[in-house]
Amino acid sequence: MFDQFTRAFWKKFFAVVAAAGVVVGILGVAAISLGLMPISARTPHMQVTTQLLHFVFKRSTARTAEQFTAPDDLMSPERIALGMQHYNNVCSSCHGGPELGQSPIALSQRPRPQHLPAVVDQFSDEQLYVILRNGVKFSAMPSWPADSNFDEIWSVVAFIRNLPNMTAEEYIAGTTRTMPEGAPALPFEAPVALSPMDRGPQAYPIDEYLYAAPGTGWHEYASNNDIIATCTSCHGADGSGSPTLGLAPNLTVQSADYLAKALREYASGARPSGIMMTVAASLTNDQIDGLAAYYDSLPDVPSPQDQASAADLAAGEQIALMGKPDAVIPACYTCHQNIATQANMxxxxxxGQSEAYLRNKLDQFATGTWYGDGAWQPMGHISQALTPEDRANLAAYFAAQPAGETAPALTMATADLANAETIVGQVCAECHTESGVGVDSGEFPNLTIQTATYLAQQLRAFHARERDNETMSMVAGRLSDQDKTDLAQYFGNAVAQPSPAPSAPFATAAEITNGQLIAQNGIADKNIPACLSCHGAEPTDDLPIVARLHGQAGRYIENRLQALGSDANTGLYSLSPMHGIARDMNVQERHDVAAWFAAQDPLPK
Structure with missing residues (x-):
């Protein structure tokens, strides 16, 4: 009887609770629909609301922060200096400064942003990093405006950690901007068209947001003609990077083309940087071009020196001049010759660039993230193949070179051509013939059309199994370093010879004409660049590690494109961009472009 009574009681109790819930739900929907729910930010949150929001925020932040570890150089002077400039550009608008109050606009937000000098000690370094990286929903705290390259966040953390011990005088002195004498005014004019901006997944409703540049800036750097003065806060009045002790790069060693390209990539999000996107996304195209031209016009000046550096300059020079053959890494000077363009890139x-900047960039490349909208992006692979000591040595070596100096001539070791001739007769001739031109089936490549640098690089790639060819990997594995050098120069320094005429017709005139269009113009709707932008005469002269295709056997090129585009090459050695390009071409396009190259005369060396 007791059980019966208990069950009846609880049944009625839950029925009443359910009914009350329905009533409350109906009243809530009615209140929302009638606009009766208060959302005014004029009235502060109740204390219990503030405490609940802050408790959830701190617990979530603490849990997420467990997966991160602050870098060893967190409190380095250059990180603190760079972080101060970004804090002044962005964060101070809401969070105030040392011995300085907060904006009345910020204090009118709900919830209010905290005065960081007063609360920074409540958070660990890792928690500060998480807050800056991820932002905080239901508040005005944004996430970092870039989806990678998060290392720069640690510089802001370093500065924030120092806020409680900094005076207003120190902060003002460190963030005061001055317009360099003779710097041009760069007026802000209405743009003809906006450029798209990649800021991750777009929010619903789409038509209520505009992901485009130029936009209005946080401090209106662009429209207030404050651009160059803003740049000086990190890069200095002379462009050397001195205010950040070199962690911000020396701009005077760069070309106008490179600076303009970098700024446009920052503005669009193609090159991720929360620090630089904030500024670049507010600039018009004319302002970007004017800014790039201004810094290109400045005299090359020395970068800040790292007085604590213990790097081995001689070891860095060895890699800069010779690369790391065993790791299939070419000499740095192959590309970085301090000229405006190299192979149309x-x-x-x-x-002459600063050691701190170069070391930091190489370390970040080594994390596996990369940026840029071009097809060829080799620095991730290269940096991963370098040890931390290698990267430090390279940074120190290049920092010690005169700013803007062109590269020394790159030379290969002296070749023993008699040894090469013996190896050719015993091994290479079986597939490539003794002359090195291949056979009429087109199955094997013509070696005489390539440079010695390219051939040496490929033999090392086969040896390291970076190129997928079991036969060639076995052959290269039996060759000594000297053998590889001898063979590369034997064929690479020889006069380029035509490939044998194919044993059967390879292509029609119409197919060759279509291949020419692809080679010269690319395939726009597939975002495939013109083949000649890398494989043309001038690019292959400038970058001898790029393959020459003119006069190569058509069947060989077609087979290579087929292999490069296959799933087996998804993780292709990143010195080559060809997986994505070949993958997006159909069978006919691969055939036709191969046919056009095969119909051309070999390029002279």
Whole structure:
């Protein structure tokens, strides 16, 4: 009887609770629909609301922070200096400064942003990193405006950690901007068209947001003609990077083409940087071009020196001049010759660049993230193949070179051509013939059309199994380093010879004509660049590690494109961009472009 009574009681109790819930739900929907729910930010949150929101925020932050570890150089002077400039550009608008109050606009937000000098000690370094990286929903705290390259966040953490011990005088002195004498005014004019901006997944409703540049800036750097003065806060009045002790790069060693390209990539999000996107996304195209031209016009000046550096400059020079053959890493000077363009690609000058900046960039490349909208992006692979000591040595070596100096001539070791001739007769001739031109089936490549640098690089790639060819890997594995050098120069320094005529017709005139269009113009709707932008005469002269295709056997090129585009090459050695390009071409396009190259005369060496 007791059980019966108990069950009846609880049944009625839950029925009443359910009914009450329905009533409350109906009243809530009615209140929302009638606009009766208060959302005014004029009235502060109740204390219990503030405490609940802050408790959830701190617990979530603490849990997420467990997966991160602050870098060893967190409190380095250069990180603190760079972090101060970004804090002043962005964070101070809401969070105030040392011995300085907060904006009345910030204090009118709900919830209010905290005065960081007063609360920074409540958070660990890792928790500060998480807050800056991820932002905080239901508040005005944004996530970091870049989806990778998060290392720069640690510089802001370093500065924030120092806020409680900094005076207002120190902060003002460190963030005061001055317009360099003779710097041009760069007026902000209405743009003809906006450029798209990649800021991750777009929010619903799409038509209520505009992901485009130029936009209005946080401090209106662009529209207030404050651009160059803003740049000086990190890069200095002379462009050397001195205010950040070199963690911000020396701009005077770069070309106008490179600076303009970098700024446009920052603005669009193609090159991720929360620090630089904030500024670049507010600039018009004319302002970007004017800014790039201004810094290109400045005299090359020395970068800040790292007085504590213990790097081995001689070891860095060895890699800069010779690369790391066993790791299939070419000499740095192959690309970085401090000229405006290299193989139609805008390449940064690094001689005379600051050691702190170069070391930091190489370390970040080694994390596996990379940026840029071009097809060829080799620095991730290269940096991963370098040890931390290698990267430090390279940074120190290039920092010690005169700013803007062109590269020394790169030379290969002296070759023993008699040894090469013996190896050719015993091994290479079986597939490539003794002359090295291949056979009429087109199955094997013509070696005489390539440079010695390219051939040496490929033999090392086969040896390291970076190129997928079991036969060639076995052959290269039996060759000594000297053998590889001898063979590369034996064929690479020889006069380029035509490939044998194919044993059967390979292509029609119409197919060759279609291949020419692809080679010269690419395939726009597939975002495939023109083949000649890398494989043309001038690019292959400038970058001898790029394959020459003119006069190569058509069947060989077609087979290579087929292999490069297959799933087996998804993780292709990143000195080659060809997986993505070949993958997006159909069978006919691969055939036709191969046919056009095969119909051309070999390029002279």
């Amino acid at each position: 805008v390449v940064p000058g690094i001689s």
